[in-house]
Every structure is written in structure tokens, then in C-alpha cells.
Amino acid sequence: MTDHPLHFDGLIEVGRRIQSRELSAVEVTRTMLERIDSVDTTLNSFVTVMADSALEQAAQADRDLAAGIHKGPLQGVPVAVKDLLWTAGTRTTHGMPLHRDHVPRETASVVTRLDQAGAVLLGKLQQTEGAFADHHPDITPPTNPWGEALWSGASSSGSGVATAAGLCFGSLGTDTGGSIRFPSAANGVTGLKPSWGRVSRHGAFELAASMDHIGPIARSAADAGALLGVIAGADERDPTAVPLAVPDYLAGMTRGLKGLRIGLDPHWAIEAVDNETRGVLEQVVSTLGQLGAVIEEIDFPDTQQAVFDWAPLCGVETAVAHAETFPSQREAYGPGLAGLIDLGRAQSAMDHQQRLLRRAEFKGRVDRLLASIDLLIAPVTAYAAPSMAFMEKFGEDEALFSGMLRYTCPFDLSGHPTITLPAGFSQQGGPIAFQFIAPMFNEAMLVRAGWAFQQVTDWHRRHPEL
Template identity: 50%
Template sequence: MSADPIHYKSIIEISELFRRGELLPSKVTEVMLGRIAKLDQEFHGYALVLAERAMAQAKRCDAELAKGVWRGPLHGVPIGLKDLCYTSFAPTAGGTTIHARFVPSFNATIVDRLEHAGAVTLGKLKMTEGAYTSHHPDDQAPLNPWGVDYWVGSSSSGSGVATSAGLCFGSIGSDTGGSIRFPSATCGLTGIKPTWGRVSRHGVFPLADSLDHVGPMCRSAADAAAMLGVIAGADVNDPTALQAPVPNYLAGIGDGVRGLRIGVDRSYAQDGIDSQVVAALLEAERTLADLGADIREVKFPAYEKLVSMWIPMCSIETAEAHLETYPSRKSEYGPDLAQLIEQGRSISGVEIAQIHHERLKFCGSLAALFGDIDLLLIPTMPVPIPTLTKMGEYGADPNVLLSILRFTAVFDFSGSPTITLPNGMAADGLPLSMQLVGPHLSEDMLARAGYAFQSVTDWHTRRALGE
């Protein structure tokens, strides 16, 4: 058992303490709510804290566990929900002002699954407006606990902040261009972006339906696997949810990586990339090789054109998602989301066809690559965590923004699963990050590889806040 204080223990650890009767969910929930009250006024991870409801849930978990009822590894564990997950018991604003008072009549499928598994919902976590790149001007953006002057990623910003600062044990994020992976990278977390359709999007406010993925953000690969095992699976309310059975992601998580073929394209992963990012990636490659992985040189498919098409593709689908409120309530939108929607409303059918064809070609080439390897090793971002000032400069330069998307957006187009892992520390003392990418429905292999890497490294145990 780790020496971490309660709020930094893993889901797996805290769950076992609950199961053995050595700790009560109500006591832990009380600790977490106290910590939120103390720290979240500084970091702003939560849009809404549901203290009374969370305590009632936790006490029910106490009673169930006392009777020998154990619902699984999330039973009694306090978590946070990104505020695009519909909740019938609280407003779902989606980072907007338009929907600030919107209380859905039903829960998102993933919310029902988490609560049925015994998870305690501490509250709704802040996010960028409509899950695009920036927060609404009237909203206080979350601040990175590793350094308040540094970028916290978008759009699952509150999920990254709350999980990193020990204000929940795990959280739900969503990823359309990198928004599970960027906040995981900037906050020193482990995040799984599942295969598109592996997790139901029923009751999840969309940014761009064909690009949106929903997944867990946690402090370890095992914790992310535990959460994914609860939320994944077919859903009668979401016809795009995959029908494939959900394996027990924890069952074989300790089987190691011996014999796994891990591909590396040195041009894609290293050319034009910051030297600190490259050094950490090379060290991770050596670690995986020492664990028995078979490192293979590969050629990644042409990706530049597809990356340049991400903003147009996102804009088209975002415009469709906001038809009920845009342009009729245009004045209530922040400038960045409004600009994206305007762009989407102006794109021609020919341009849409070009994006569709480029996407199909890339997906076919990537599938062929995964015929020769099991996983692909790449950075999460081309640079260490930028400052907020630097990100403002990036936002004004479309070419730099596309560089940031180099390792993320293509896998939203392809729907490929990835796991994001901390793999070093930069000179400024902030975490560095990498990704392992797999073929569709390889989340079990990704969790196993992440767990193996974290079994011999301690990057995932570094904490932004020492207390």
C-alpha cells in the first residue's frame, strides 16, 4: 500500500480498503469535499459541487459494503464528471452560458453506469465552451496545479485539474482533437481515449459527433482501466456504440509487454519536436525494450493534410450540433466557438467530400500499419507544457495550432484508442507525456502496456501539490 495521503491514493487502493472494511466511503467523501472547499477556490476545477448528494451516496455505499455487497472497483470511490455529461440531478451547461440552467430529464448512459457501479459523484467539472478550445469569457478558467501560469489543456480542463490536485480519484473527459490527452499531459495524468464508439455518447453534449470520444482521466493506468471497464459497452440508446463485448481490463493488466511489437517512426515522433520531449520518449522506448517489447522502425502514414482539415471538419459538425441556438442566440456565445460555427456554416459540400476522402485514405493506411505492429509510441505534444502567454500566441497562429494537434487529431479522425502517460519532467519541473496508440478495440493491450511502464517508473506518482 502506498504512503500517499488518502486524497492521492489510487482507485485500486482505496477500493480495496473499502472492500476490506478498513475505510468508509463516507469518511473519504468527507475528506474530498473538505479538500475541494479548501483548494478549488484557487484552482477552479469544479463547475458545481454536489456535497449533500455525494454524502448521501457515500453513506449508502457504507451500508452496502457492511452487508457484504461489493459492486466492483468503483464502489464508494469519489469521482468527477465533465459538465457535458447529462445529469438529471444537476444542471449540464457544457461550458456555455446558454445552457447554464439546463437540467436534463435523464442521465447520460455513462453517468448511470458509474453510479450503478457505486461511484460517488462529487460534482460537475469545468470545461471549455461547448468543448472547443477556450472558456466562455464570463467563466473563470481552471488553473493548472503544477503552475497557474501554465496551460491546462482543453477542453477537459476541470477534469485534469481536479484529478491532478487530489480533488477526485478519477474523472470523465472527452476528446475531439486531444481533450483527454492534452489535460492528461499538462496535469501529469494517465488518460485513455477509447476506440470511437467503445463508450456510449448518449446524453453527452457533442462538439463534433464523428470525432467525439469519451473516456477516463486518472492517476494511473490501472485506475483508468477500472473506470473504462464500467463505462464501456453497447447501448440501445446510442446506435453508434460498438457491440463488441467489454473485457475485464484489469484481469490481464499485469501480463507485461514481452513480445509486443511497438512501432516507432523517428521522423514523425522526433523531427521538429522539442529536445526534452524527444529525450523522454527515447528513454521510455528503452524502458519498454528492457521490459521485453519488440521495438520496430515503421513509417507513419502521411498525416499533414488530414491535420489541416481538423478545424474545418470540427466546424461543420459543431455548426450542426448548435442549430437550435446558433445564430438565434449568437450574442450569448464566446468569440472562439462562434467563429468556429460561422466557419462550419460556410463550408461547401465539395470541401466536406475532400475531408471525407482524405480521412478514409488515412484510416486505411493506419489500419495497414497496425497489421505489422501492436502499438505505436509517440509524444502527446510536440513541446513541454506551454505558458498561458505562449498558448495565446499559438492560438493566433493557425500553423502552430496545427503543430499542437500533430499527435492527437489524426487519431480522432481514425477513432483509434490511445493511452496517455507521464514519462518525464521538463527543466521547469512540469511533467512530460507520451502516448501509446493501438488498433481499434485494443484498450486492454494499452492498459497492460501502460501498467507495465508504470510498474518500473514513478512519473505517474509525482504530485503537483505536495500536501
């Protein structure tokens, strides 16, 4: 038995209880739907609750288990997905009032894979407009369960809030500039951004196709690994999904950190952040050393140019994604997303090509560095637990803008995988996190490192009082 409410069980933990038939999937799903009804009225994390189909999926999971049909760790477990992942017959709004009545005819590959694994889909989660930085002015943003004055993250805001608040046992988000990592850090949960190409993007509404990553948000590294193991892999409907074998991310995660070389750039990762973030990072480094990791001082490539190249590169791709509705329906767009598309449409071919060349060079430098170490450690942002008031002004200040993005968008430009792990709290009670970055397609190392850290810390086991 557990010493906390059912809704705060880990994904693997509740899955074992369902699959051993200690609990029924229907019983767990009803519990979660009741909690959504009672709690999400103030948190606003769900756009659409799919109660009827969820109960049908749960009943099928119970029937399969009774018949001895076992499909893996997600079988019977209620999860939810970001509302830019298409679900045939159920509306998918992309965080845009313009698409409030959009009902896809097909289902995203990752959602299909969740279904094939026996997971129960509770519904669709809120996000910023078109997965960019801001929620549309007509949409109420999700509320951070640790405090209504705290930022809930972007763009997978609902995914972070719902997972932290015990409204699902795990969720899917997307990351183009930090959109799995920001809400994971802000809400005190674990987020895994896979390598670009590890997970099919078929059936996901684009922000910027060459930088969009789909990945899990969960309460632990192990739970994130279980989710990734289901959604990863080649897909004939997405030729950019690489045909590499998908590891069993749970099989090798208990190997520990002894002897692993973890790179740390003190100037970039420690000195260039605020005091609370610095204190957390220093404690994390100490913990990793106690676990037997070898901390190696490295010189990480300069990220300043990458940060400032990211927005125009993203803008060009976003303009392509919205060509059917922008500028023809500009009045339906909020100022943030419209501004990004305007930026993209204003770029010259010459400037765009120069940025592409810089992007390729930056990726090469990161590849070379990561070939010499096992992992890289970095903050998620330079600022501990940003408030809503802080986020309202950061876009107007170049230094604040750089501090928010220097640890996230460079790894969307390069495509490298990262895992975000909770590691402390600010004086105001907001979660603080850090991230590991691994070589391309070595998500198994991220799960392993995250698991080891979470065996000796309890930050991921702390939950908001709701």
C-alpha cells in the first residue's frame, strides 16, 4: 500500500497495482475523473475531458488483464496529452480559439501508441497559443498548483499542472524552445525531451517542424522512461522518425552513476544564474559526487548567438505552419503568436541561411563536446521559480530573455535529449529544477541518471496541497 493518496501514486506504481488486479482500471479512472471535476475548476489544466471513452478504455484494460493479456507498464493507467496532438473524433484546439471547433479525422501516432499500450486517455490538456510563449488572450491560463502567483510554464502548461496536481499519472507535452522543461521545472515534475527524431511527430500541430520534440512529463524519471518507451520509434507516417531500436529504458536505469563523467561549465551553468538557482545547482553537484559521478569542468559553446537566432528561425517555420490562416485571419491571433509569424515572414533568405549555417555549426560543437563526457548538467532557467509578474516583463528585457532561454532553446536547435528533475524550492515556495543533457539518442542515460538522483532525494515525491 502507499502512504499518499491514490492520485499521487507514480505511473509505474499504480500500473503495477492495476496489472496485479489489486485495483481495477475503471476504479482508478473514476477516481481521477472525480478529482478533475473537483480540482480542475480552479486549475484549468484540461481543455477537454474524455470521460466516456476513458471509462471504455479502462473497462477494456480490466477485461484484457482478466484474460491474461498484458501490454506493459501503462496498461490501465490514466494519462492525458497536450491539446495539439490530434485525436480522431475529439476536438483538438492547439490552444487557439481559431481552432476551437477543429475535430481531426486521424489520431497522432503517439496517442495511437498510448492506446495500443493499454493506457487510458483522460483528455486533452491546455497549452499556450499554437505552442508559442503566451496563452491566447481569450483563454484562461492554467494555475500553478504550488501557488497562483507562480508561472505555470509554457507551452505545455496544462501538462505540467495536471501531472503535478494529481489529475493524471503522466502526460505528453512538446518542446520547441523549452516547452517540456519550463512546465516541468515550474510545477516540480520530471520532463524528458527526447532527441529530435526519436519520437514521431505525425498528427502533432507544428510550431517549428525542425525543432518540435514530443515527450513525457511525469512524476519520476522511471515513469518518464516508461512513457517514452511506448511512444518512441520509427513511424511510416513520419519519415523523420529515425529507424533506431527503442531501448528498454527501465532495464538499465538502476546501474547508478559511479564513474560517469558529468560535464559542468561553472561560468555558464553556475555563475550566470540567480542565488537560489545557484544554491540548488551546487547541492545537486555535491549529491552527484556522493553517488560516484566524476564532475569534469568543461567549456560549453557560447549560447548567446543561438538564443537570438532561435526566434527568427522558429518564426520562419511557424509562418509556414500557419500559411493557410495567417495573415488572412490575423484578427483571430493573439499578439504573441502573430508577432512571431510576422518576424518569420520578414526574414530574408540570406539571413535565414546564415542562421541555418550557425545552427549546424553549434550542433556540431555540442556533438563534439558530448562525445567526450557521458552527461552535461545545466539549469533550466537562470531564475528560480519565476512569478507571473516576472514573466510579464521578461520579453521586454534582453538580459532576462537570454536568462530564460539560454539553457533550453539551444538544445532544440541541436536536437539533443534532456531530462528535467526537481531539486529544491524557492523562498516563495516554487519548485526549482535542473537538467541533464545527453548525446543524441542516449535517453537511456538520462533515465539512469534521473533515477539515481531520485533514489537519494525526495523532491519529486513532494506534492502541492490541493
